[in-house]
Amino acid sequence: MRRTVVAGGSLAGLLATRVLHDVADEVVIVEPDDLPDGPRNRAGTPHGDQFHVLLGMAQHLFAHWFPTLFDRLAAAGTVPYPTDDARMFLDGSMRLPVPGDQLMPVLRPLLEWHVRSEVLALPRVRLVRDRVVGLTAGLARVNGVRLASGAAVTADLVVDATGRASRLGDWLLRLDFQPPPKRRMELDLGYATMLYHRYPDQRLDNLFAVHSLRSAGSPEPGVSVVAPAGPDRWICTVSAYGKQRPGRSISDFRARCDREPAAGFAALTRECEPAGPVEVHRFAHSLRRDFHTLRHFPAGVVPMGDAVASFNPVYGQGMPSAALHASALAAWLETGEDIHAYFERLKVLVDAAWQTSATVDFALPHVPGQRPRGYRMMHAVGAAIDQATTADPVVAKCFADVVNMRLHPTALLHPKILARAALAKLR
Numbered sequence: 001m002r003r004t005v006v007a008g009g010s011l012a013g014l015l016a017t018r019v020l021h022d023v024a025d026e027v028v029i030v031e032p033d034d035l036p037d038g039p040r041n042r043a044g045t046p047h048g049d050q051f052h053v054l055l056g057m058a059q060h061l062f063a064h065w066f067p068t069l070f071d072r073l074a075a076a077g078t079v080p081y082p083t084d085d086a087r088m089f090l091d092g093s094m095r096l097p098v099p100g101d102q103l104m105p106v107l108r109p110l111l112e113w114h115v116r117s118e119v120l121a122l123p124r125v126r127l128v129r130d131r132v133v134g135l136t137a138g139l140a141r142v143n144g145v146r147l148a149s150g151a152a153v154t155a156d157l158v159v160d161a162t163g164r165a166s167r168l169g170d171w172l173l174r175l176d177f178q179p180p181p182k183r184r185m186e187l188d189l190g191y192a193t194m195l196y197h198r199y200p201d202q203r204l205d206n207l208f209a210v211h212s213l214r215s216a217g218s219p220e221p222g223v224s225v226v227a228p229a230g231p232d233r234w235i236c237t238v239s240a241y242g243k244q245r246p247g248r249s250i251s252d253f254r255a256r257c258d259r260e261p262a263a264g265f266a267a268l269t270r271e272c273e274p275a276g277p278v279e280v281h282r283f284a285h286s287l288r289r290d291f292h293t294l295r296h297f298p299a300g301v302v303p304m305g306d307a308v309a310s311f312n313p314v315y316g317q318g319m320p321s322a323a324l325h326a327s328a329l330a331a332w333l334e335t336g337e338d339i340h341a342y343f344e345r346l347k348v349l350v351d352a353a354w355q356t357s358a359t360v361d362f363a364l365p366h367v368p369g370q371r372p373r374g375y376r377m378m379h380a381v382g383a384a385i386d387q388a389t390t391a392d393p394v395v396a397k398c399f400a401d402v403v404n405m406r407l408h409p410t411a412l413l414h415p416k417i418l419a420r421a422a423l424a425k426l427r
């Protein structure tokens, strides 16, 4: 391939660029934001101030493409926490620690800046500051992009990595192709994040990182996390749905920490001083675009990352999904198969992540929509497995592998896991 264009210079776009660099003479990233020369957030990633965790599969794939990335993140204060130092709670009960597993909290602007530095240092990558506004086509295939500045860039392949607000459907319509059908799950989720001062090696409730899930049956469902953001800061995020969404007031933030069932949050507000304002973010809905259902699709363009599917962020599936999409892109380019082969790979990945998040989210009473057939049973089984992670090490290990996207969610339905979950419930 001579030239490829990647629309969007965020994490999915950077991962696509890394993969395309192996097969193309030139990769052009088109990004409208003025990208900061440092770990600072920017307009195109409004969620960048919120807590992010890098799940196991993402850690694995990022390390594969960027072998020195984690050393550089560690030098900047990002450290993975083994299970002795980080704990996960479910409604205040501790999930059993899984030996070998590690929680990797990351400041998103820091991660993106390091990945971007590595990608832009690649010899055949060029960054163009502009916005993609459409596709150009000829002889039944896409052959480039149109830019807001009025310029056009020709390409053998265009990758849409413009995130969940992707306009690829509109661009396809203008070329007389159908847009992909969309599925939405209304969530009305609110995140609020604050930085707190931290003294070196400070622990909270004797831990470095605490992750607390309040399940759908609890009075205030959501997730809270506290973890170091470097040697002298804690980052703490609280979240809730609908009318219970957190606001911008520090006293509200503090009250939420104080009523968290996991003790580390109250320790934070008791022992540490705020180091910044409350940053909020609203996540209205999960979304997937089912490209695999399209019979006709032009050659020369592919979507990836949040432009394909964007899930409830409390499950931390966004970056591992983007990395898995990049991996699917690499495999597809290597085989030279038809575009539908790429969409089938995406379908398997999106189905798995959607299954994990949607099964749990349908239990939230405020989420509208028809539950799938057999949902009550599915939910009861899921809740029993979830509960068993606080009592049975084998279930806890399998659950951790699914959550970290190392195993498909159906692994939890293995008879051995179901039997152990039932036994744990009886006990």
Ligand SMILES: Cc1cc2nc3c(=O)[nH]c(=O)nc-3n(C[C@H](O)[C@H](O)[C@H](O)COP(=O)(O)OP(=O)(O)OC[C@H]3O[C@@H](n4cnc5c(N)ncnc54)[C@H](O)[C@@H]3O)c2cc1C
Binding pocket: 007, 008, 009, 010, 011, 012, 013, 030, 031, 032, 033, 043, 044, 045, 047, 050, 051, 052, 053, 054, 055, 058, 130, 131, 132, 133, 161, 162, 163, 164, 191, 281, 283, 304, 305, 306, 307, 313, 314, 315, 316, 317, 318, 319, 320, 322
């Ligand atoms: C509150 C919140 C918390 C999250 N927490 C986690 C977490 O803990 N772990 C995790 O793995 N994931 C998390 N995610 C998801 C994760 O941030 C995303 O999956 C990740 O950023 C990858 O997204 P992306 O690159 O596909 O899209 P985005 O990050 O949205 O980037 C899209 C890019 O495209 C650019 N762009 C837009 N339009 C155009 C255009 N027309 N032309 C060119 N460029 C364009 C934008 O400027 C931007 O740079 C969270 C998300 C949210 C909202």
